[in-house]
Amino acid sequence: MASPLVRHTFEGTLTADDSKRYLNNAFEVPDGVERLELKLEFAPLRVSGIGNMLTLSVYDPAGSRGAGHRGGAEHRVFITRYSATPGYVPGPLSAGLWLIEIDTHLIMPGPPCDYQLEVAAYGGSGNEAPSWPPTHPGIRLRRGPGWYRGDLHRHSDHSDGHWTVDDLVAWARANRLDFVTLTDHNTISGLARMDDLTADDLLTIGGSEMTTYWGHALALGVHRWVDWRVQPGKRSMRDIASEVTESGGVFVIAHPKSPGDPDCTGCDWRYADMMPGNARVVEVWNGSWTGDSNNERAVALWYSWLEQGLRIVASAGSDAHEATPPNVRLGYNVVYANELTEREILEAIATGHSYLSSGPRLELTAEMPNGLLAMSGDLLPREATKLRLRWQLANGDARLRLVVDGRFVEEQTAGSSGEWMLDVGRWSARSCLVELRTRSDELAAMTNPIFWDAS
Ligand SMILES: [Zn+2]
Ligand SMILES: [Zn+2]
Structure with missing residues (x-):
């Protein structure tokens, strides 16, 4: 490949005190850039068997260009006008100040973590073509009032899932779901493909999982990136929940009783002002009922809110990152909706016109x-x-x-x-x-x- 128009290397050393920060690395992209390449490496990957977790988020002068929320000590990213590493959003590489953010989900106490981030911006021949033409099928079968069964929480290779959006949708179809949602961590880069895959027999719904350092929440039905970066004193989880609701989406507290750091970074719900605060839906059945998410304790938390007289409803989500073996009993949402559209399904979820079920x-x-x-x-x-x-x-x-x-x-x-x-x-x-x-x-x-x- 031709030599880059711009190249930068950022490096540093992090300790446990640098956990849960947003480290910004800014660089100026000149005119004429057609390809951006990033490489993040850090070491050590593991301390006492537990992985340090650094991920990348990319911001162009206008806003988010996606994130790569996945493990590993080496993250390689490319972005062009028409394609990108899953998790990142293709599109014009406009000139101006770009931010490459290192999100420090977890740095273990012990040996310091050295990192190096290389950024390179290349010009191009201008000959690159889209890998597939954008399609707009416009199919939305409005099947009328009735019960519809579906999944509200699923990941693809646009974050830490081990399957593509196409595979995820095929599996939903094989399980005869009526609707399925893609909720990748802190990115919406998979939603364009998800939209393409809506068909007469299966409604695909968009959203994301706001994977913050102190708890996870779903933004269902919000097709734009939601800034997940809670910053004490500046942006609270309550602000985020309001933003999701005002955008016409449904805010769901996800797996509130999952084990948290260091096993599952930020997975347990620790927002004291959001118990449940302005949340109206809580996911009490995450993955298999008997899995690691402590669903029984999530139900107990929900019941404690009902005991206070709060009107809050429950949802289920497979949180599948790949196809699940048939003997794993997942909880699905069975929803009474006026029609099989994203708006009506999510309206029914927010209202509680639904039950959670593994079959009955x-x-x-x-x-x-x-x-x-x-x-x-x-x-x-x-x-x-x-x-x-x-x-x-x-x-x-x-x-x-x-x-x-x-x-x-x-x-x-x-x-x-x-x-x-x-x-x-x-x-x-x-x-x-x-x-x-x-x-x-x-x-x-x-x-x-x-x-x-x-x-
Ligand atoms: Zn989660
Ligand atoms: Zn999830």
């Missing part, structure tokens, strides 16, 4: 005094206390557990299908939901709550 059906409804039917997520008048629970496809030895204001109050065996008429009037409840548990106490399905105002 579980529908909680209520008859209102005016004869209309209400369902989970709805706010009922005080006098409407008669509920109907219907379930199907449960294992014969399953149990139903009634949860009022975040506390178990009643339990009964389920059988594979049936109906349970409930009158919750005696509890003066502010919320009520039902769990379906297996004999070994694993969650098989769970409704969202029906709510009442405090009397």
Whole structure:
């Protein structure tokens, strides 16, 4: 390749005190640049068996050009007008000040971590062509009001996933989902391809996982990059949640009880002012029910909020980074939506018109005094206390557990299908939901709550 128009090397030494910072390396891109190359190397990669974690984010003079949220001690990146390393956004390489940010998710105590970042900007022949023509299929099957099943949390090779966007969508199709979301860490570079893959039988939804140093959150339905960089005193998680909601998206607290540093950097939810603050949805079923995410504790956290009378609803997400073996039981969201569009699905998720399930059906409804039917997520008048629970496809030895204001109050065996008429009037409840548990106490399905105002 021709010699670069500009080349810079940035280097330094970091210690544990430099964890959770945003290290900016600025350089001027001249006119006529067609290809940008970056190489970040650091050492040591591991201390006491635990990896230091540095990642790169790139900003052009107008804003984010993506991020490469993945492990390893060597990160190589290229960006051109038409293509880029997954995670980064292709496009014109405009002249001006660019920032190459090193995000220090974790630097272990112990030996200092030396890093070197090389930046090179090349001119070009101008002959590069797009690798595939942008397509705009415009297909959106509006199948009308009904139940739709899908996944709200998934990663591709645009961050630390081990499969492409195409593979991720193919797997959703093989699992007969109605909708699937791409939520890569701190980048939206995969969403263009995701949009292309929406088809009559499968709605693809966009978003990202804001992978901050003190907790992770999903920005569902936001197709632009959301600045995830919480900076104490300047930009709070509360600000980010407001921004997501004001953009028409749904903000979801992700896997709040996952183990945190150093095993999973920033994975546990530590925002004291966001318990749950202005969040309205919390992911209580992340990956396999019995996996590392401590889902049982996430449910307990959610129940503690319901006990306070807060109207907050739950979601599930596979958090899949590759195809999961068939014996792993994931939780999906089964959503009652007016139509199969991103807007309507996310509206129903935010409202709680949904239940979480690894297979069984579980529908909680209520008859209102005016004869209309209400369902989970709805706010009922005080006098409407008669509920109907219907379930199907449960294992014969399953149990139903009634949860009022975040506390178990009643339990009964389920059988594979049936109906349970409930009158919750005696509890003066502010919320009520039902769990379906297996004999070994694993969650098989769970409704969202029906709510009442405090009397
Ligand atoms: Zn996460
Ligand atoms: Zn994730």
